[in-house]
Amino acid sequence: MNKLFPVKSTIDSRRSARSYKMTPVADDVMDSLKNFAESISVPFEHTVEIRFFKADSTNVLYTTMKSPPDNVAFLAETDVVSISKAGFIGELFILFAQSKDIATCWYGHYKLFELERLMPHLQSADHIEESNKGYGYAKGEAAGRRAICISPLGYYEDRGLRLMDRITKTTASFRRKEIKELLENPNEYGGLSEDILYSLDLGRKAPSAANAQMWRFAFENNLKTITIAMPVGYKHFKWEHPNVDIGICASHVWLGLIDKGYNPTVSVKEDSDRAVWRISI
Ligand SMILES: Cc1cc2nc3c(=O)[nH]c(=O)nc-3n(C[C@H](O)[C@H](O)[C@H](O)COP(=O)(O)O)c2cc1C
Structure with missing residues (x-):
């Protein structure tokens, strides 16, 4: 790409x-x-x-x-x-x-x-x-x-929200979890390279239905492979297809690594009723 x-x-x-x-x-x-x-x-x-x-x-x-x-x-x-x-x-x-x-x-x-x-x-x-x-x-x-x-x-129609409403709306919509909260093993945080943190930061900013941010990151292969999936058994009461959101998040992580000059390999497989993405540098 x-x-x-x-x-x-x-x-x-x-x-x-x-x-x-x-x-x-x-x-x-x-x-x-x-x-x-x-x-x-x-x-x-x-x-x-x-x-x-x-x-x-x-x-x-x-x-x-x-x-x-x-x-x-x-x-x-x-x-x-x-x-x-x-x-x-x-x-x-x-x-x-x-x-x-x-x-x-x-x-x-x-x-x-x-x-x-x-x-x-x-x-x-x-x-x-x-x-x-x-x-x-x-x-x-x-x-x-x-x-x-x-x-x-199309083109956004500003419906003239009052400034305060606009600020509240924007922050509510863009509220995101921190990278640490999204790691399956938070102890791995300290070992992550700047480039990996950069791409996880883009990953956490992905849009998700009801802003549920159901993605979790884990690592394999000496922290050179990032896995992206929802927790086993995850369910949302309103959104039936969270694996769509997982793919969205994976695309952000992939773009982040490309932005840092890598040519990552990407695979996705079904595991425990979930799509599990593996992105490796
Ligand atoms: C897979 C998916 C489905 C979504 N479905 C709806 C929807 O049916 N109706 C809606 O108003 N917003 C929907 N959204 C938008 C989310 O509510 C929105 O992305 C989230 O609140 C984060 O806000 P942001 O996109 O402005 O960053 C959907 C988002 C995703 C990723």
């Missing part, structure tokens, strides 16, 4: 945007987003597809806000490894969009019926029934390929 955007400043400036101007993404920017989506290269095999679609300016799809004209979906099979790869690749796209000043927000809970109307993708009409009370693709693993998550693409 070539350096297509400045890694740290892009990660630091991204926030989930939940209010959009009802204007389409400028043509030249849309072309660069499409080119990027077609040419993403990652050091592992995958079948993730990035699909663009148009939406009407109603709040049917996202329910809590109106859809801007342009949107994107990340499609894959629904086993834990495939959805985690959708997280990894989707986040590379989200960050590239951020570097072009395009606002985004990961949505795992969207109205499936409306998405199918706007972007027909299901292999059977029965699949609609599998969504969680109408939201998202299914509660657990399901047959075929699905839209794992979607995101609006």
Whole structure:
């Protein structure tokens, strides 16, 4: 992966945007987003597809806000490894969009019926029934390929929040755990190199559903391999697919190491019903 955007400043400036101007993404920017989506290269095999679609300016799809004209979906099979790869690749796209000043927000809970109307993708009409009370693709693993998550693409509409509200909102949304709290073995902290700490710092800043930050870091191979996974048995009462978030976090760690000049190897395997990423320098 070539350096297509400045890694740290892009990660630091991204926030989930939940209010959009009802204007389409400028043509030249849309072309660069499409080119990027077609040419993403990652050091592992995958079948993730990035699909663009148009939406009407109603709040049917996202329910809590109106859809801007342009949107994107990340499609894959629904086993834990495939959805985690959708997280990894989707986040590379989200960050590239951020570097072009395009606002985004990961949505795992969207109205499936409306998405199918706007972007027909299901292999059977029965699949609609599998969504969680109408939201998202299914509660657990399901047959075929699905839209794992979607995101609006557009321009942030500042709805004139008072300064205090804005500050509280930003800090609440960007609150993150410290690296030490995320280590399976906090005693290893002192032995970590500056470069590894730099990439873990980018990892901890990843977005996660309900800001749950369920990722935990561990090490193998004399601290040269970072493993990223959720704790065994982890469950969140509202978000059914935390392995997506784990892939998102893994992409930040990988980008951090690339930023520091490494060419890391990456693998992801299922272990105890979780996707476990291994990133080695
Ligand atoms: C996989 C995933 C799914 C998400 N689903 C939703 C969603 O359905 N609705 C929503 O409003 N935000 C959703 N979010 C956004 C998170 O709430 C947000 O990323 C988190 O609070 C951190 O805030 P930040 O993205 O501004 O850093 C999702 C995020 C991720 C990573």
